[in-house]
Amino acid sequence: MTIPASPDWLDDVKWNADGLVAAIAQEVETNDVLMLAWMDREALAQTFMRGEAVYWSRSRKQLWHKGDTSGHFQKVHDIRLDCDGDAILLKVEQVGGVACHTGRHSCFYRKLDDAQWVETDHLHADPA
C-alpha cells in the first residue's frame, strides 16, 4: 500500500515533537468512547485508505492495524480533527464490540468512586 504524496489534509494535522497525534475512537452506534491511541502520519493515511483504524504503537514502535491479532477491527465511518489540529476523533464500528485488550468494550472501564478507581465493566471477551 502506498501513501499519497503529502496530501494537504495530512499537513493540516499538528504532529507533536514525536510526529504523533492523539486519536480518540468513539463507537458510532452508541457514542461510547472506546479508547485513546496515537497515530503517526502513515497510520492516519492508512486509516483513511483502508477504512479501518491503524495506530502507532508507542510501546512496540510500529504501525498497529487494530484487530490484526484479535480480529477486533475498527471500521471507520468518520475522521474528525479538532480546532487546534492536534487531536483526531474516529467514529468507528467496533467489530466484536470489544476495543480493549483486557477484553472489555471500552478501555475506560475504571471510574473514580470515593477516591478509588473502581472497575465498572465486565469482561466481554477472554483477553487471551
Add this chain to the structure above:
Amino acid sequence: MTIPASPDWLDDVKWNADGLVAAIAQEVETNDVLMLAWMDREALAQTFMRGEAVYWSRSRKQLWHKGDTSGHFQKVHDIRLDCDGDAILLKVEQVGGVACHTGRHSCFYRKLDDAQWVETDHLHADPA
C-alpha cells in the same frame, strides 16, 4: 484550595514525561466528544475537588479552570481512567453547550470529506 497529600488514585495515573495526562471531555447528556485537553496532577486533583474541569494549558503553561473567562464551565459527573492509566475520560455537563473556543459545541467540528477537512458545525456562540 489545598491538594490532598498524594492520594493513591493520583498515583495510579501514568503521567507522561511532562507530568501530563490526556483528558477527553464527553457530554454526559448526548455522549458527544467535546474536546481533548491535558491535565497535570494538580489539575486532576482540582477537577475532583471542585467537580468542574480544570486542565493544564500547555500554551500558557498554567492551570486552566475551563469557563473562568467564557462562563462555559464543565460540571464533572464521572472521572474515568483507561486500561493503561495514561488517558482520562470526563463525563461532563457543558454549561452553555459550547466547549470550543471558536464558539462551537465540540472542538471536533472538522470532518474529512473527499480528502479535505470540512466544517460541519455552525457557531453556537460568538467566539469574542
